[in-house]
Amino acid sequence: MAFAAFGSTAGPVEQAPRRRSWVALVLLLPGLAYLALFFLTPLVSLVLTSFQEPVEFGDVGQFQQAFKIENYATVIEAYWPHFLRAFGYAIVATVAALLIGYPLAYFIGVKCRSKPLLQAMLLTLVIAPFFISFLLRTLAWKQLMADDTPLVQALKSLSVLPADGHLTGTAFSVIFGLTYNFLPFMTLPIYTTLERLDTRYLEAGADLYASPATTFWKVTLPLSLPGIVSGTLLTFIPASGDYINASSSFLGSAQTQMVGNAIEANFLGLLNYPEAAALSVILMGLILVIVGIYVRRTGTEDLL
Amino acid sequence: MRFSLGKWLLPLYSALALIFLLTPIVYTFVFSFNDSVKSNIVWVGFTLDNWTNVCDAQGVCAAFVTSILVGVVATLIATVLGTLLAIALARYRFRGRSVISLLLFLPMATPEVVLGAGLAAQFLTAGVPKGLGTIIIAHALFCLSFVVVTVKARVASLDPALEEAGRDLYGSAFQVFTRITLPLLMPGIIAAALLSFALSFDDFIITRFNNGGVETFPVFVYTAAARGMPPEANVIASAVFILALVIVVVAQTTSAARRKRLARAQ
Numbered sequence: 001m002a003f004a005a006f007g008s009t010a011g012p013v014e015q016a017p018r019r020r021s022w023v024a025l026v027l028l029l030p031g032l033a034y035l036a037l038f039f040l041t042p043l044v045s046l047v048l049t050s051f052q053e054p055v056e057f058g059d060v061g062q063f064q065q066a067f068k069i070e071n072y073a074t075v076i077e078a079y080w081p082h083f084l085r086a087f088g089y090a091i092v093a094t095v096a097a098l099l100i101g102y103p104l105a106y107f108i109g110v111k112c113r114s115k116p117l118l119q120a121m122l123l124t125l126v127i128a129p130f131f132i133s134f135l136l137r138t139l140a141w142k143q144l145m146a147d148d149t150p151l152v153q154a155l156k157s158l159s160v161l162p163a164d165g166h167l168t169g170t171a172f173s174v175i176f177g178l179t180y181n182f183l184p185f186m187t188l189p190i191y192t193t194l195e196r197l198d199t200r201y202l203e204a205g206a207d208l209y210a211s212p213a214t215t216f217w218k219v220t221l222p223l224s225l226p227g228i229v230s231g232t233l234l235t236f237i238p239a240s241g242d243y244i245n246a247s248s249s250f251l252g253s254a255q256t257q258m259v260g261n262a263i264e265a266n267f268l269g270l271l272n273y274p275e276a277a278a279l280s281v282i283l284m285g286l287i288l289v290i291v292g293i294y295v296r297r298t299g300t301e302d303l304l
Numbered sequence: 305m306r307f308s309l310g311k312w313l314l315p316l317y318s319a320l321a322l323i324f325l326l327t328p329i330v331y332t333f334v335f336s337f338n339d340s341v342k343s344n345i346v347w348v349g350f351t352l353d354n355w356t357n358v359c360d361a362q363g364v365c366a367a368f369v370t371s372i373l374v375g376v377v378a379t380l381i382a383t384v385l386g387t388l389l390a391i392a393l394a395r396y397r398f399r400g401r402s403v404i405s406l407l408l409f410l411p412m413a414t415p416e417v418v419l420g421a422g423l424a425a426q427f428l429t430a431g432v433p434k435g436l437g438t439i440i441i442a443h444a445l446f447c448l449s450f451v452v453v454t455v456k457a458r459v460a461s462l463d464p465a466l467e468e469a470g471r472d473l474y475g476s477a478f479q480v481f482t483r484i485t486l487p488l489l490m491p492g493i494i495a496a497a498l499l500s501f502a503l504s505f506d507d508f509i510i511t512r513f514n515n516g517g518v519e520t521f522p523v524f525v526y527t528a529a530a531r532g533m534p535p536e537a538n539v540i541a542s543a544v545f546i547l548a549l550v551i552v553v554v555a556q557t558t559s560a561a562r563r564k565r566l567a568r569a570q
Contacts, residue, residue, distance in 0.1 A: 023477075024396035031389035031448065032404065034381075038445045039411055042422030049425045100321050107318040120556050124549070125322050131548035132329050133541045134506050135525040139533065140328035140335075143345055183325060233413070241415020244508065249529045260417045260509075267421055267513065277425055280418045291413060 043284075050277035061271030071278045079262045079279060083286070086258040089171065090240035093178035094186075097235050098228065100179070101186035105227070106220075109194035126187050138177055138250050142168055145176075145251075169253030177245035185234040193227030194220075229298050237287060259283050329545065336538035343532035354535040361534035367524035368540050374436070374520060375504040378443035383497045385444075386451025387489070393452070394459035411449045419446060420513030427514065434516025442514045443507060447500035454499060458492025502548070 050071055052063040108126070112119040129137060144151060145167040155161040167173050197220065205215030221228075243260030246252035252261075259279055267276035335344055339351035359365035393405065411419065423442050427434055466488065470480040508522035515523055525537055 021396065021398050024392045024398050027388040027392035027396075028404065031385040031452075032407075034385055034445070034448065035407055035411075038423065038426075038441055039407075039419075042419075042426040045426040045429050046418070046422040049429070100324070103314060104318045104321040107314050111314060116560070120560070122318075122322070124552055124556070125326065127552070128329060128545075128549065129325055130502055130506070132332060132545040133522060133525055133537075135508055135522055135529065136332050136533075136538065136541050137328035139525075139529055140331040144327070144331060146345070180324065180328075183321075237413055237415060241417045242509075243417060249526075260415070263417050263421055264512070267424065273425060273428065276421055280421045283415060284418045287413070287415065 046277045046280055049273050050281050052274040052277075061273070063274055068274070071274050072282070075262075075275050075278045075282070078275075079259065082257055082259045082262045083282070085171075085246075085256065086240045086260065086283075087286070087290075089175050089178060089246070089256075089258065090236050090242075093175050093182065093239050094232050094236045096175070096179040097183045097186040098232060101183055101231065102190055102224075102228070105187045105190035105194050109191045110197060110199065113195070113199075123191070126184055126191070129184055134181060135244065135250075138181065138244060141173075141177055141180065142251055145173055168251055169248070169256065171256055173251040174246045174256045174258075177251040178239045178242060181242075181245065182235040182239055185238070186231040189230035189234065190224060190227040193224045197223055225298060229295065233291060233294075237291070240287060241283060332538050333542045333545070336535055336542045338535050338538075340535055344535045344538065345533075354539045358536050358539050361536035363519060363524060364521075364534060364536045364540060367519040367521045370436070370519060371505055371521040374439050374443055375501045378440050378447055378504045379497050379500040381440070381444035382447035382451050382500050383493060386448050386496065386500075387455050387493055389448075390452045390455035390459055391485075391489075394456050408449050408452050411446055412453075416446070416507075416509040417513075420510040423510070424513040434514050436518050438514040438516065439511055439518060439520065442510045443504040446507070446510060447503055450503060451496040451500055454496035455489065455492045458489050458495075462488055498551070505544070 048065065049063075051065070051067050051069065052071075053066040053068040055062040055064050104126070108119055108122045112122060143149075146152070147166055147168075152161065152167055155167070156163055156165070161167065201219050201223065202215055205219045206212075210218065240258075241260050243258060243264050244250055246256045246258045246261055248254065263276050263279045263283070266272040266279065335347075336354055337350050337352065338344055338347055339349040339353070340346070389404075389408070393401065393408075420442070423438070423445070424434070426432075427438055432438065462485070467480050467484055470484045471477075475483065506522060507520075508526060511520050511523060512526070519527075521537075521540065525533070528534065528537060
């Protein structure tokens with residue numbers, strides 16, 4: 001299955017004999033050139049753009065190269081709540097996706113192992129959302145959560161939601177959308193590690209008088225840690241940079257804007273390229289720091 | 305005994321999780337039959353018109369064709385470059401191998417909005433006009449890493465003895481590659497290409513920064529979300545969904561049948 005790629009597919013054998021390194025060079029060169037040209041250089045131009053200043057008496061969107069480091073201070077001052085929301089929403093959505101995705105992955109990967117057909121069918125259902133437009137799915141939730149739907153009416157009659165309350169356009173709906181959109185990215189890597197889990201370890205735990213809960217905490221969970229780390233990264237990184245769910249035409253409102261919305265608005269709307277670039281550089285830097293610490297803390301560096 | 309609680313709790317929980325995942329798909333499908341003209345929000349009545357006259361909605365078919373074109377070209381670039389990289393990384397030892405692995409991991413760890421803004425900033429600096437070409441360049445870039453990961457797993461599981469046998473039988477390096485290595489890698493390459501196409505077809509964020517007015521299907525949906533979604537968009541999405549599902553199910557059943565045949569032969 002193609003989506004096994006999301007899992008930790010560290011090859012079991014590193015059998016790489018040293019032979020004709022010029023062949024390797026020929027194989028590597030086109031791909032590396034592509035990455036250098038369209039991944040590394042853009043990152044450099046992003047950093048350069050973030051230091052630009054407006055051209056004097058120039059039009060909107062005209063900038064010249066400078067070393068205007070104040071751009072960073074400006075965007076941090078203007079957009080720190082956007083950063084807080086982005087990382088706050090992303091963390092909550094990641095935890096929620098883990099709580100939903102782990103049991104699901106466990107059920108499919110361990111419990112359904114004796115029924116390969118059922119297992120394949122359920123796995124197909126988990127990846128099914130990939131086959132239908134991400135924007136349309138998010139829009140579907142917006143319409144299901146709209147003010148006059150039975151769901152919202154029921155919540156109001158139960159007083160969970162105040163009579164004049166809304167579901168859409170709130171932090172709740174944005175986090176809900178993020179959780180929904182990245183749930184398959186959480187479930188699949190956990191599934192790939194659990195599917196390979198040797199159930200004899202669990203039996204050994206039971207034989208040694210461990211309760212099912214203890215066996216889970218001491219055996220199953222540590223063994224599935226690589227999947228959890230991949231899954232949380234594949235959820236957290238795109239969620240913190242997302243701006244669809246938080247945008248006003250989807251599940252968000254002006255009060256739920258994340259960094260992604262600020263980057264989009266500055267780059268494509270206001271044509272304020274330096275500030276959009278500065279925001280992107282900060283976002284990328286923060287994510288790298290967070291991911292670095294997280295991977296080190298969980299002791300899974302070799303996963304990369 | 306073990307997991308007695310989980311006996312009914314876990315299946316129920318999993319069923320709820322799957323319902324959560326599938327609800328918007330069912331919704332999108334059902335509303336593709338809605339007899340509405342512009343804003344497809346309230347259920348008006350059942351009709352097949354949207355399916356029979358998909359292209360009636362302005363721009364939806366053109367956007368769909370653009371998405372297919374972008375997906376095919378970007379997938380072709382990413383699959384060729386990615387397969388070469390995967391073979392080199394899995395089969396050769398050289399200095400800087402870990403740096404290259406990191407370089408391939410980074411695009412996957414970069415939020416799309418940063419990738420999109422970075423490319424857009426570069427095209428702006430270089431004075432390249434944005435359009436179909438820049439969309440394809442951007443898509444091939446983010447698909448590349450996923451292709452490498454997928455194909456690399458396949459190369460790693462390949463028995464090098466088969467290639468050695470080819471060389472022992474005086475096959476040239478080229479013959480060994482085209483007659484042995486490539487056919488054995490094919491399932492991985494096809495899986496990578498399908499994944500790459502799916503990623504490209506559904507991409508919005510990176511496209512939005514680099515499309516320069518060219519409308520892909522997701523761009524169409526995004527613009528329509530603000531001014532009213534034609535039900536024809538649901539038709540296209542549903543049709544693509546059904547097609548993809550059929551491909552996956554056929555692939556799964558054929559590979560299951562092959563496994564069974566192999567098991568019997570042994």
